[in-house]
Amino acid sequence: MKLYQFFASPFPTRVRLMLYAKGLTFEIVEPPGFGSSKLPKGDYLKINPLGRVPTLVLDDGRALPESEVICEYLEETFPSPPLLPADPWQRAQVRLLTRICDIYLVMAMVPLFDLLATRRAEWDRTVIDAAADKVAEALAALEFYIGGNGYAVGPSLTVADGALAPMLILAEEWAPSVFGTAPPLHRFAKLSAYWRAVQADPIVSRVVRETRDAIAQSRRQRLEAER
Template structure:
């Protein structure tokens, strides 16, 4: 599917797409739940993932194509960046509201929100590098800081590092080197 992230299982099978990976992990490892037990907290985690998907990622992907155009349309880029900024603002507000979150997206422990947000935050990092618009998160301290704080979790840091390796391999293949 040429997608990042992809979970490669020990037997060689692979599972692409963040949502599918998250559900697989919850089903395969029920002793270490990724969903909070409290239904309201669980809804909050789902809200984080929904905002990340529907208001951030949905607005991010068109920008890669706009920036990659041989003749970039600056008006279209600015319009899309405005939509993205609104989505990042929503996500930033949700992250900033949880005083107990620590390095994680919600509630002071790894949850499905983290499994979802690490690829989202990595994609934003990639967009900033790809576009040269390194200021995209300047107004969104909680989203910007999440990339640094997730390094406190070896599992989340590993996901970030593996996505970086996958992107390097993709870019090398894209340039033919």
């Protein structure tokens, strides 16, 4: 299998977490035209007309976009070890946390992602502060539903941890370091406890390290480009 992706991107990261957890071997490909690259996306649009990452390409050439769809496919195709709980209510909690991440937390951060396409001198403080408020609202919803056993749901790793981990890095570390906003997590006791505990899991710790390294690298590149 091939995974078209970037290490700093949250959506591919949940797929990598799954591939690692299931012990599957795969090749990583970074398609052209993402981030600050001025290149066209070119042939990548032939395997993913949405022009986004991730895309999983199977050994027979079939290509699947959209992180959640890929995760469901991987879970159904490689059920061991399971990354969805057996209990339907707990499965629903996994999907709920993932959905809150995708819809509310990601959407809250979109204005910040958009600012990256502009020069720092043009950044509007009111846009940054409004985004930080929306991020806090989404974190409050996660606080309500997050599990208390060291994982997002139940006592072991699930797809929800793959959705949450990269987004919590963006909310707690990336946004404050780039935009000077206050790190928000300390306001949410259950979520903070979860975040401390889940990083002890070796698979989570691996994707957290990869994400932090990739964010630091793209930050350095951006600062150099602005000089």
